[in-house]
Amino acid sequence: MGSSSSSSLLLFLFVLLLFPFSAPSPARSGTVVPRLPGFRGPLPFHLETGYVEVDEVNGVEFFYYFIESEGNPSEDPLLLWLTGGPMCSAFCGLVFEVGPLKFVSAKYNGSLPSLVYRPYSWTKVSNMIFLDSPVGSGFSFSKHVESYYDAGDISWSQHVYTFLVKWLVDHPKFLSNPLYIAGDSYAGKIVPIVAQEVLNGNLYDLSLGRRVRAPAVQACTVFVILSIEAEKRPLLNLQGYVIGNPVTGEKIDLNARVPFAHGMGIISDDFFKLIQRSCDGQDYQSPIDSECETCFDTFDEILSEINKYNILEPKCAPASPKPKTKGRRALKEEYLHLLKPPPTPALNCRNYAHILAYYWANTDIVRKALHIKKGTVGEWQRCNYDLPYTRDIKSSIKYHLSVTSSGYRALVYSGDHDMLIPFVGTNHWTRSLNFSVIDNWRSWHVDGQVAGYATTYSNNLTFVTVKGAGHTAVEYKNKECLAMILRWLSHKPL
Template structure:
């Protein structure tokens, strides 16, 4: 029945938040109990070593596929990392990446997971990985899922299986969970949370509501759902889009005069302009915003997915590592661009040694790409706010966190839709601290007075 809002003095990307602080808002300290590990399902792979990582992995990693749509032969690929503390009792977090259709390697190697790429100039061959000491697996089991079908290594044998949307992909995630928990019953009693960022903010509350309804109907297996968390979530265009311009003004991207003209001529509606003056000023504003990185306004504006042919020497060295054919390599950013790690991920994920190590089925995904935006997807949820309200009314806890330099899902919009819930304030707007320094600001609200 409660919701926690965090504003971070960082980017709108999860890897800037020290993980233990986030999960401490969600779960109490738990007893240390040894895990039990039954025989794995046939499609699962226990991964002890990874190409590019020096030595055995210092954590338990399992990967695998779960069928979610029989007619189209759709299977979702997952990475499961056990908690490094007490996997038998620590929370279990399902993590989804936004996009839609961006690979969950984003979560594993750039946000909350125990791996990260060594950001060194790439000259062919296999990029290197190291351990991330800030991984959320320090205190939680994490199940990272390539969803919807077509993301990462998730696939469908029938091309029709890639034609999904908000509702069908959410239903497939629930099917995945039911089957995964059936194969991993030792985790059914663990506190279960759903988390993700960006566009996952649309579907996570929907998935949570589906799980909650299944619990009410005593559907098996009964999942121990406790709550959910969303980071810089896409929620409702009324808030996400309309608050971009006030945010851009607050950041100093647009002048007072331009902002005042927008307020006067657009009257607060920047999504569907109704007069020529509004259209003109929005054109000026869009041109100004296009000059910066909207994911983090202080970062360099870097290319992410524009195709570019790599040089022959790098290609030969890459192919010596038994790699797949390169058809869609991303543009090569400079090492100091925040997208450089994504560039390295492309070559690591398409290396045949990597694919063999994590158990990728042959003939299913010819080429891994970070965000598979070319496949059909139906955007069916105009607003996820009703689902947030339904879940919190049912008694589930929620954490919404935002970076204060993100213009894609601006914090002002997130704060506005949360305010529209009309919940009671339990803990007033205040600073929260890391190592004695203010790392952000938080607000704790509840449906009822506590």
Template sequence: MYSTTSCLVIILVLSGTAISKSIIKTLPGYTGDLPFNLETGYVSVGELDDVQLFYYFIESEGSPKEDPLMLWLTGGPGCSGFSGLVYEIGPLNFNTLDFDGNFPTFILNPYSWTKVASIIFLDAPVGTGFSYANNTESSSIMDDKISAAQTYQFFRKWLNDHSEFTSNDFYVGGDSYSGIVVPIIVQEIYKGNEVGRTPIIKLQGYILGNPLTSEHDDPNSRVEFAHRVALISDQLFKSAKTNCDGEYVNVDSNNTECVKDIEIITECIAQINRPQILEPTCSLKSPNSTTQIKWDRRFVGENPTDFLLLSSQQNSRLWCREYNYLLSYIWANDETVQEALHVREGTLKEWMRCNWGLAYTQTVLSSVAYHQYLLSNTNYRALIYSGDHDMLVPYVGTHAWIDALNLTISDDWKPWFVDGQVAGYSMAYYYYGYHLTYATVKGGGHTAPEYKPKECLAMLRRWFAYYPF
């Protein structure tokens, strides 16, 4: 399918826009040729075609002609697709155990989702990863709907240029904040197909991991979650539930009893590592505040300068998970790496795993209405999964909005297994032709594949194969 040359750069003009792509055979930090097909490139989108979205495309290591094609968005908004590639579901992981403070190296991930699917890891929206705009206006006006529209535009152009994949089943996937944007993208694709917009995309459904779905409901569910996992007492939970009437985010400052309960709850969970409650906290977290019940995307951010100081203090032994993210900063900001990836020179001052300074406005406070539209109008399949030790987007909140869709239950709550052990619990729902599977991943955090890669690959493989959990 690919040229045998080590690097291929093609400039194509489609509808007055440019697409550039490069075939990558080797990468700094990996010894020898890559054992999978990697392509990187830019696709121009936006009203003026001045937004350049960067992507990593990895062909399925199974059967690219038959296996599904998936577009994957990492959360944030503003987290690079590279983060999803090396820390979650891609074929490379950083070799953290042998990191000596010098240049990072890679090991292969035996549980990569590219074992069963071809995946496009996209740096979206603009300002994420290596994506950039030719003018400041296009990079300073961005919100959920604009981002979704540009992502849809990206994929149409990408598919036009990769026509060999037009017959593959297609899925849109993402995690964390992508729980807001992905359902919008899916609706855009459905409507585009309905009016005959080319190319017709063979969309089969969507996949969401640890998804933020509601700016209010997901953070609000943290109190119930904290009670279920014994972070707050029965008495405190009952008191807060009564005094706050189940409202823990928008607290009435005049309700002194509720305010008092929230202060105690905040104190109880302040030093808990929210992405995975059983793992240690690190000093890289954002400062604690009285608004901790609220969703704050910066809470999972990091300061690479702090990383460098802390890693040297620990003799370069990455004893805390957050320190592992340091390696992506060292690697992606290296000039030889950017040359190898064919990043356009001069388009980026500094690569960040997650750009928390992104100019972005959240305009969709809940994506539930988009799920409701899809279940009422399509025959798509949806896989929603949660790491059950995630307190950023607790499984109890995710399960609650799924139940509120009033779908018919086809398989009630039951365990699913990997290697004879319980890997989590699942439920299956349907509404006419629409089918939704919800699964928890036992011991998983935010997001689940980073913590439980073997189990999550098994989950995806079964779902793609229509195999019951």
């Protein structure tokens, strides 16, 4: 047996361990969750969890957390939140970024981690769906192993559109609410593609009995045929999208690390000039000769010493490592058997809370409270890097151009201390869309202090930096980002 066949067999066996595939028949209706283990007292907001089948042939079901707006649910926008990775659970967005819960960062002692209310949640101003996607992320699952090998940009975006249509059919009271697609990091690449799928879906012509694609990207997407009868498919009230520290798939995402490092004083003037000269100006990701390759190796060594997620914070052990073999370990009786407990960073590290999420989600009492279907996911992982993912859409730029040129709004924000996807590159590609500048680079404020800088373009595109924030911005600057999204959703200047 060849090495590739052996690897495929090992992956197949690993998937069988994690996903036993004994799920009951699908149901789209959600269940209200009034209390959560680890949170003292009843939840001070409306939480619903549930599943939506997004692929009826293969039995793919996406798990979601829905939280009604703490303001005016009947009128406030509906935001669908996708988490990056790819293959990271949307629970990360709920407890680490924009949701109304967070973990108490206390040293783990074997008991259930504690949750508390987060005051600067985006649910203050919007209804929010946190969607575990693509398949294999969080508590989303498939009844057929083959589906876990098919996850990619195209299938992810199509499945999300299918989810939205079916979810809104089940929740018709939110059909008239303004709809925004939102997400960050790698999901920032998927968000405009999903927005395009929604636009495609809204261009349904009943008289022709077919769907028509928006002309700008008609060769780039394959529209999803839903099982819902054509006349019952709702028009989605899409208003735009929101992306933070976003990936595009373009070379600029990573090439921007070099000028960013130079601007931040991480590399010297001499080395910056050398790497520019050796690597043909700006394409640092494709060494053209040995000198360029040597320079880039040196650059990688320099970066290895710092925290690329936020260059001002300490470098810590990852809470969702790349695949490594771990022994089976059992905790207390109320815990599931854990195959891949992640390494534990120091308590003063920001990602220590990621460890708490891992132990919290892998308990029987939590799964019962969330109404997780038994036998579907053997072990919850914050980011499931064991499963394959295909980057089958090279770039999202054409989708940004198509959706914004069609009159829909876009908010693009970046933490200005993120070296993973530096704001330098994001600023570059937003300018490359060649929209007219309405309001050039200017400061925006929270509590009388500069919170970052913003540029407003024609076609309703706004680019924002968040001062002092990393990857991703909301995790570092909750208060400032809540002010940002409130003003933007309200069509007010930042």
